[in-house]
Amino acid sequence: MSYRRRSARDRARRELGQNFLINPRAARRMARALTPSQDPVVELGAGRGALTRELVDLGRSVIAVELDRRCVERLSAELPRVRLHHGDMREFRFPVRSHAVVGNLPFGITTTMTRTLLTTQHWTEAVLLIQHEVAVKRARGGSQLNAQWSPWFEFRSLGEVPAQHFRPIPACSGGILHITRRQLLPAERRNDYQAFVRAVYQARGRSLAEMIRNVTGRRLHGLPPLPKDLTPQAWVRLYRRITS
């Protein structure tokens, strides 16, 4: 292979965030994190199939999305039972029936894909391999994004995947994020609730009580120091208090 061709492919790999999992235990851990079910699994970014093979072994039907034609051709020969979708996961039309989502996501589009999933219906749980730092942050809560979505989604970190478990080795380690649905508020309240959370996070004030006063004109007592200190349940209670 010429130097030129190799570097073009390396560039493509970098652009596609192709850090392939080479540790089968990490892939197995992700597949086994799924709640047992007969529902199909959508895999985002199947690559060379490290995770796909584990999903097939669960006995579930697998729909795999992959942008790199070379990977698609290789996988369709190796795993003929997997329904391969050659295309961009950002434009993928998720099934309109109950399914799970799994993916070792290209680090560059982690936030885009997480946001896409949060506004997509029909999936019941998602197991995503993303940057460890981001997985921990999501699971810990405290950010505006978490507060805005936590009435409907629970985020849990399932641990770290060392950088050495990928090829090429990325700059930081991976982390497994498990997202499940819940219903702390009716879905019809979403826009209103999210606008409230946004307004609080953007409000002026040195304490949560001051921010709430600036947003609503109400003086509330017994609040924790800052928005980041509110649990999902406390956000919902606060919203109900303000809107009742």
Ligand SMILES: C[S@@+](CC[C@H](N)C(=O)[O-])C[C@H]1O[C@@H](n2cnc3c(N)ncnc32)[C@H](O)[C@@H]1O
């Ligand atoms: C981090 S690799 C994971 C590959 C494989 N699942 C594994 O764990 O080894 C991300 C995969 O997503 C693919 N990919 C990158 N951007 C994509 C996009 N926009 N749509 C679909 N696949 C994409 C890459 O080609 C790559 O195979």
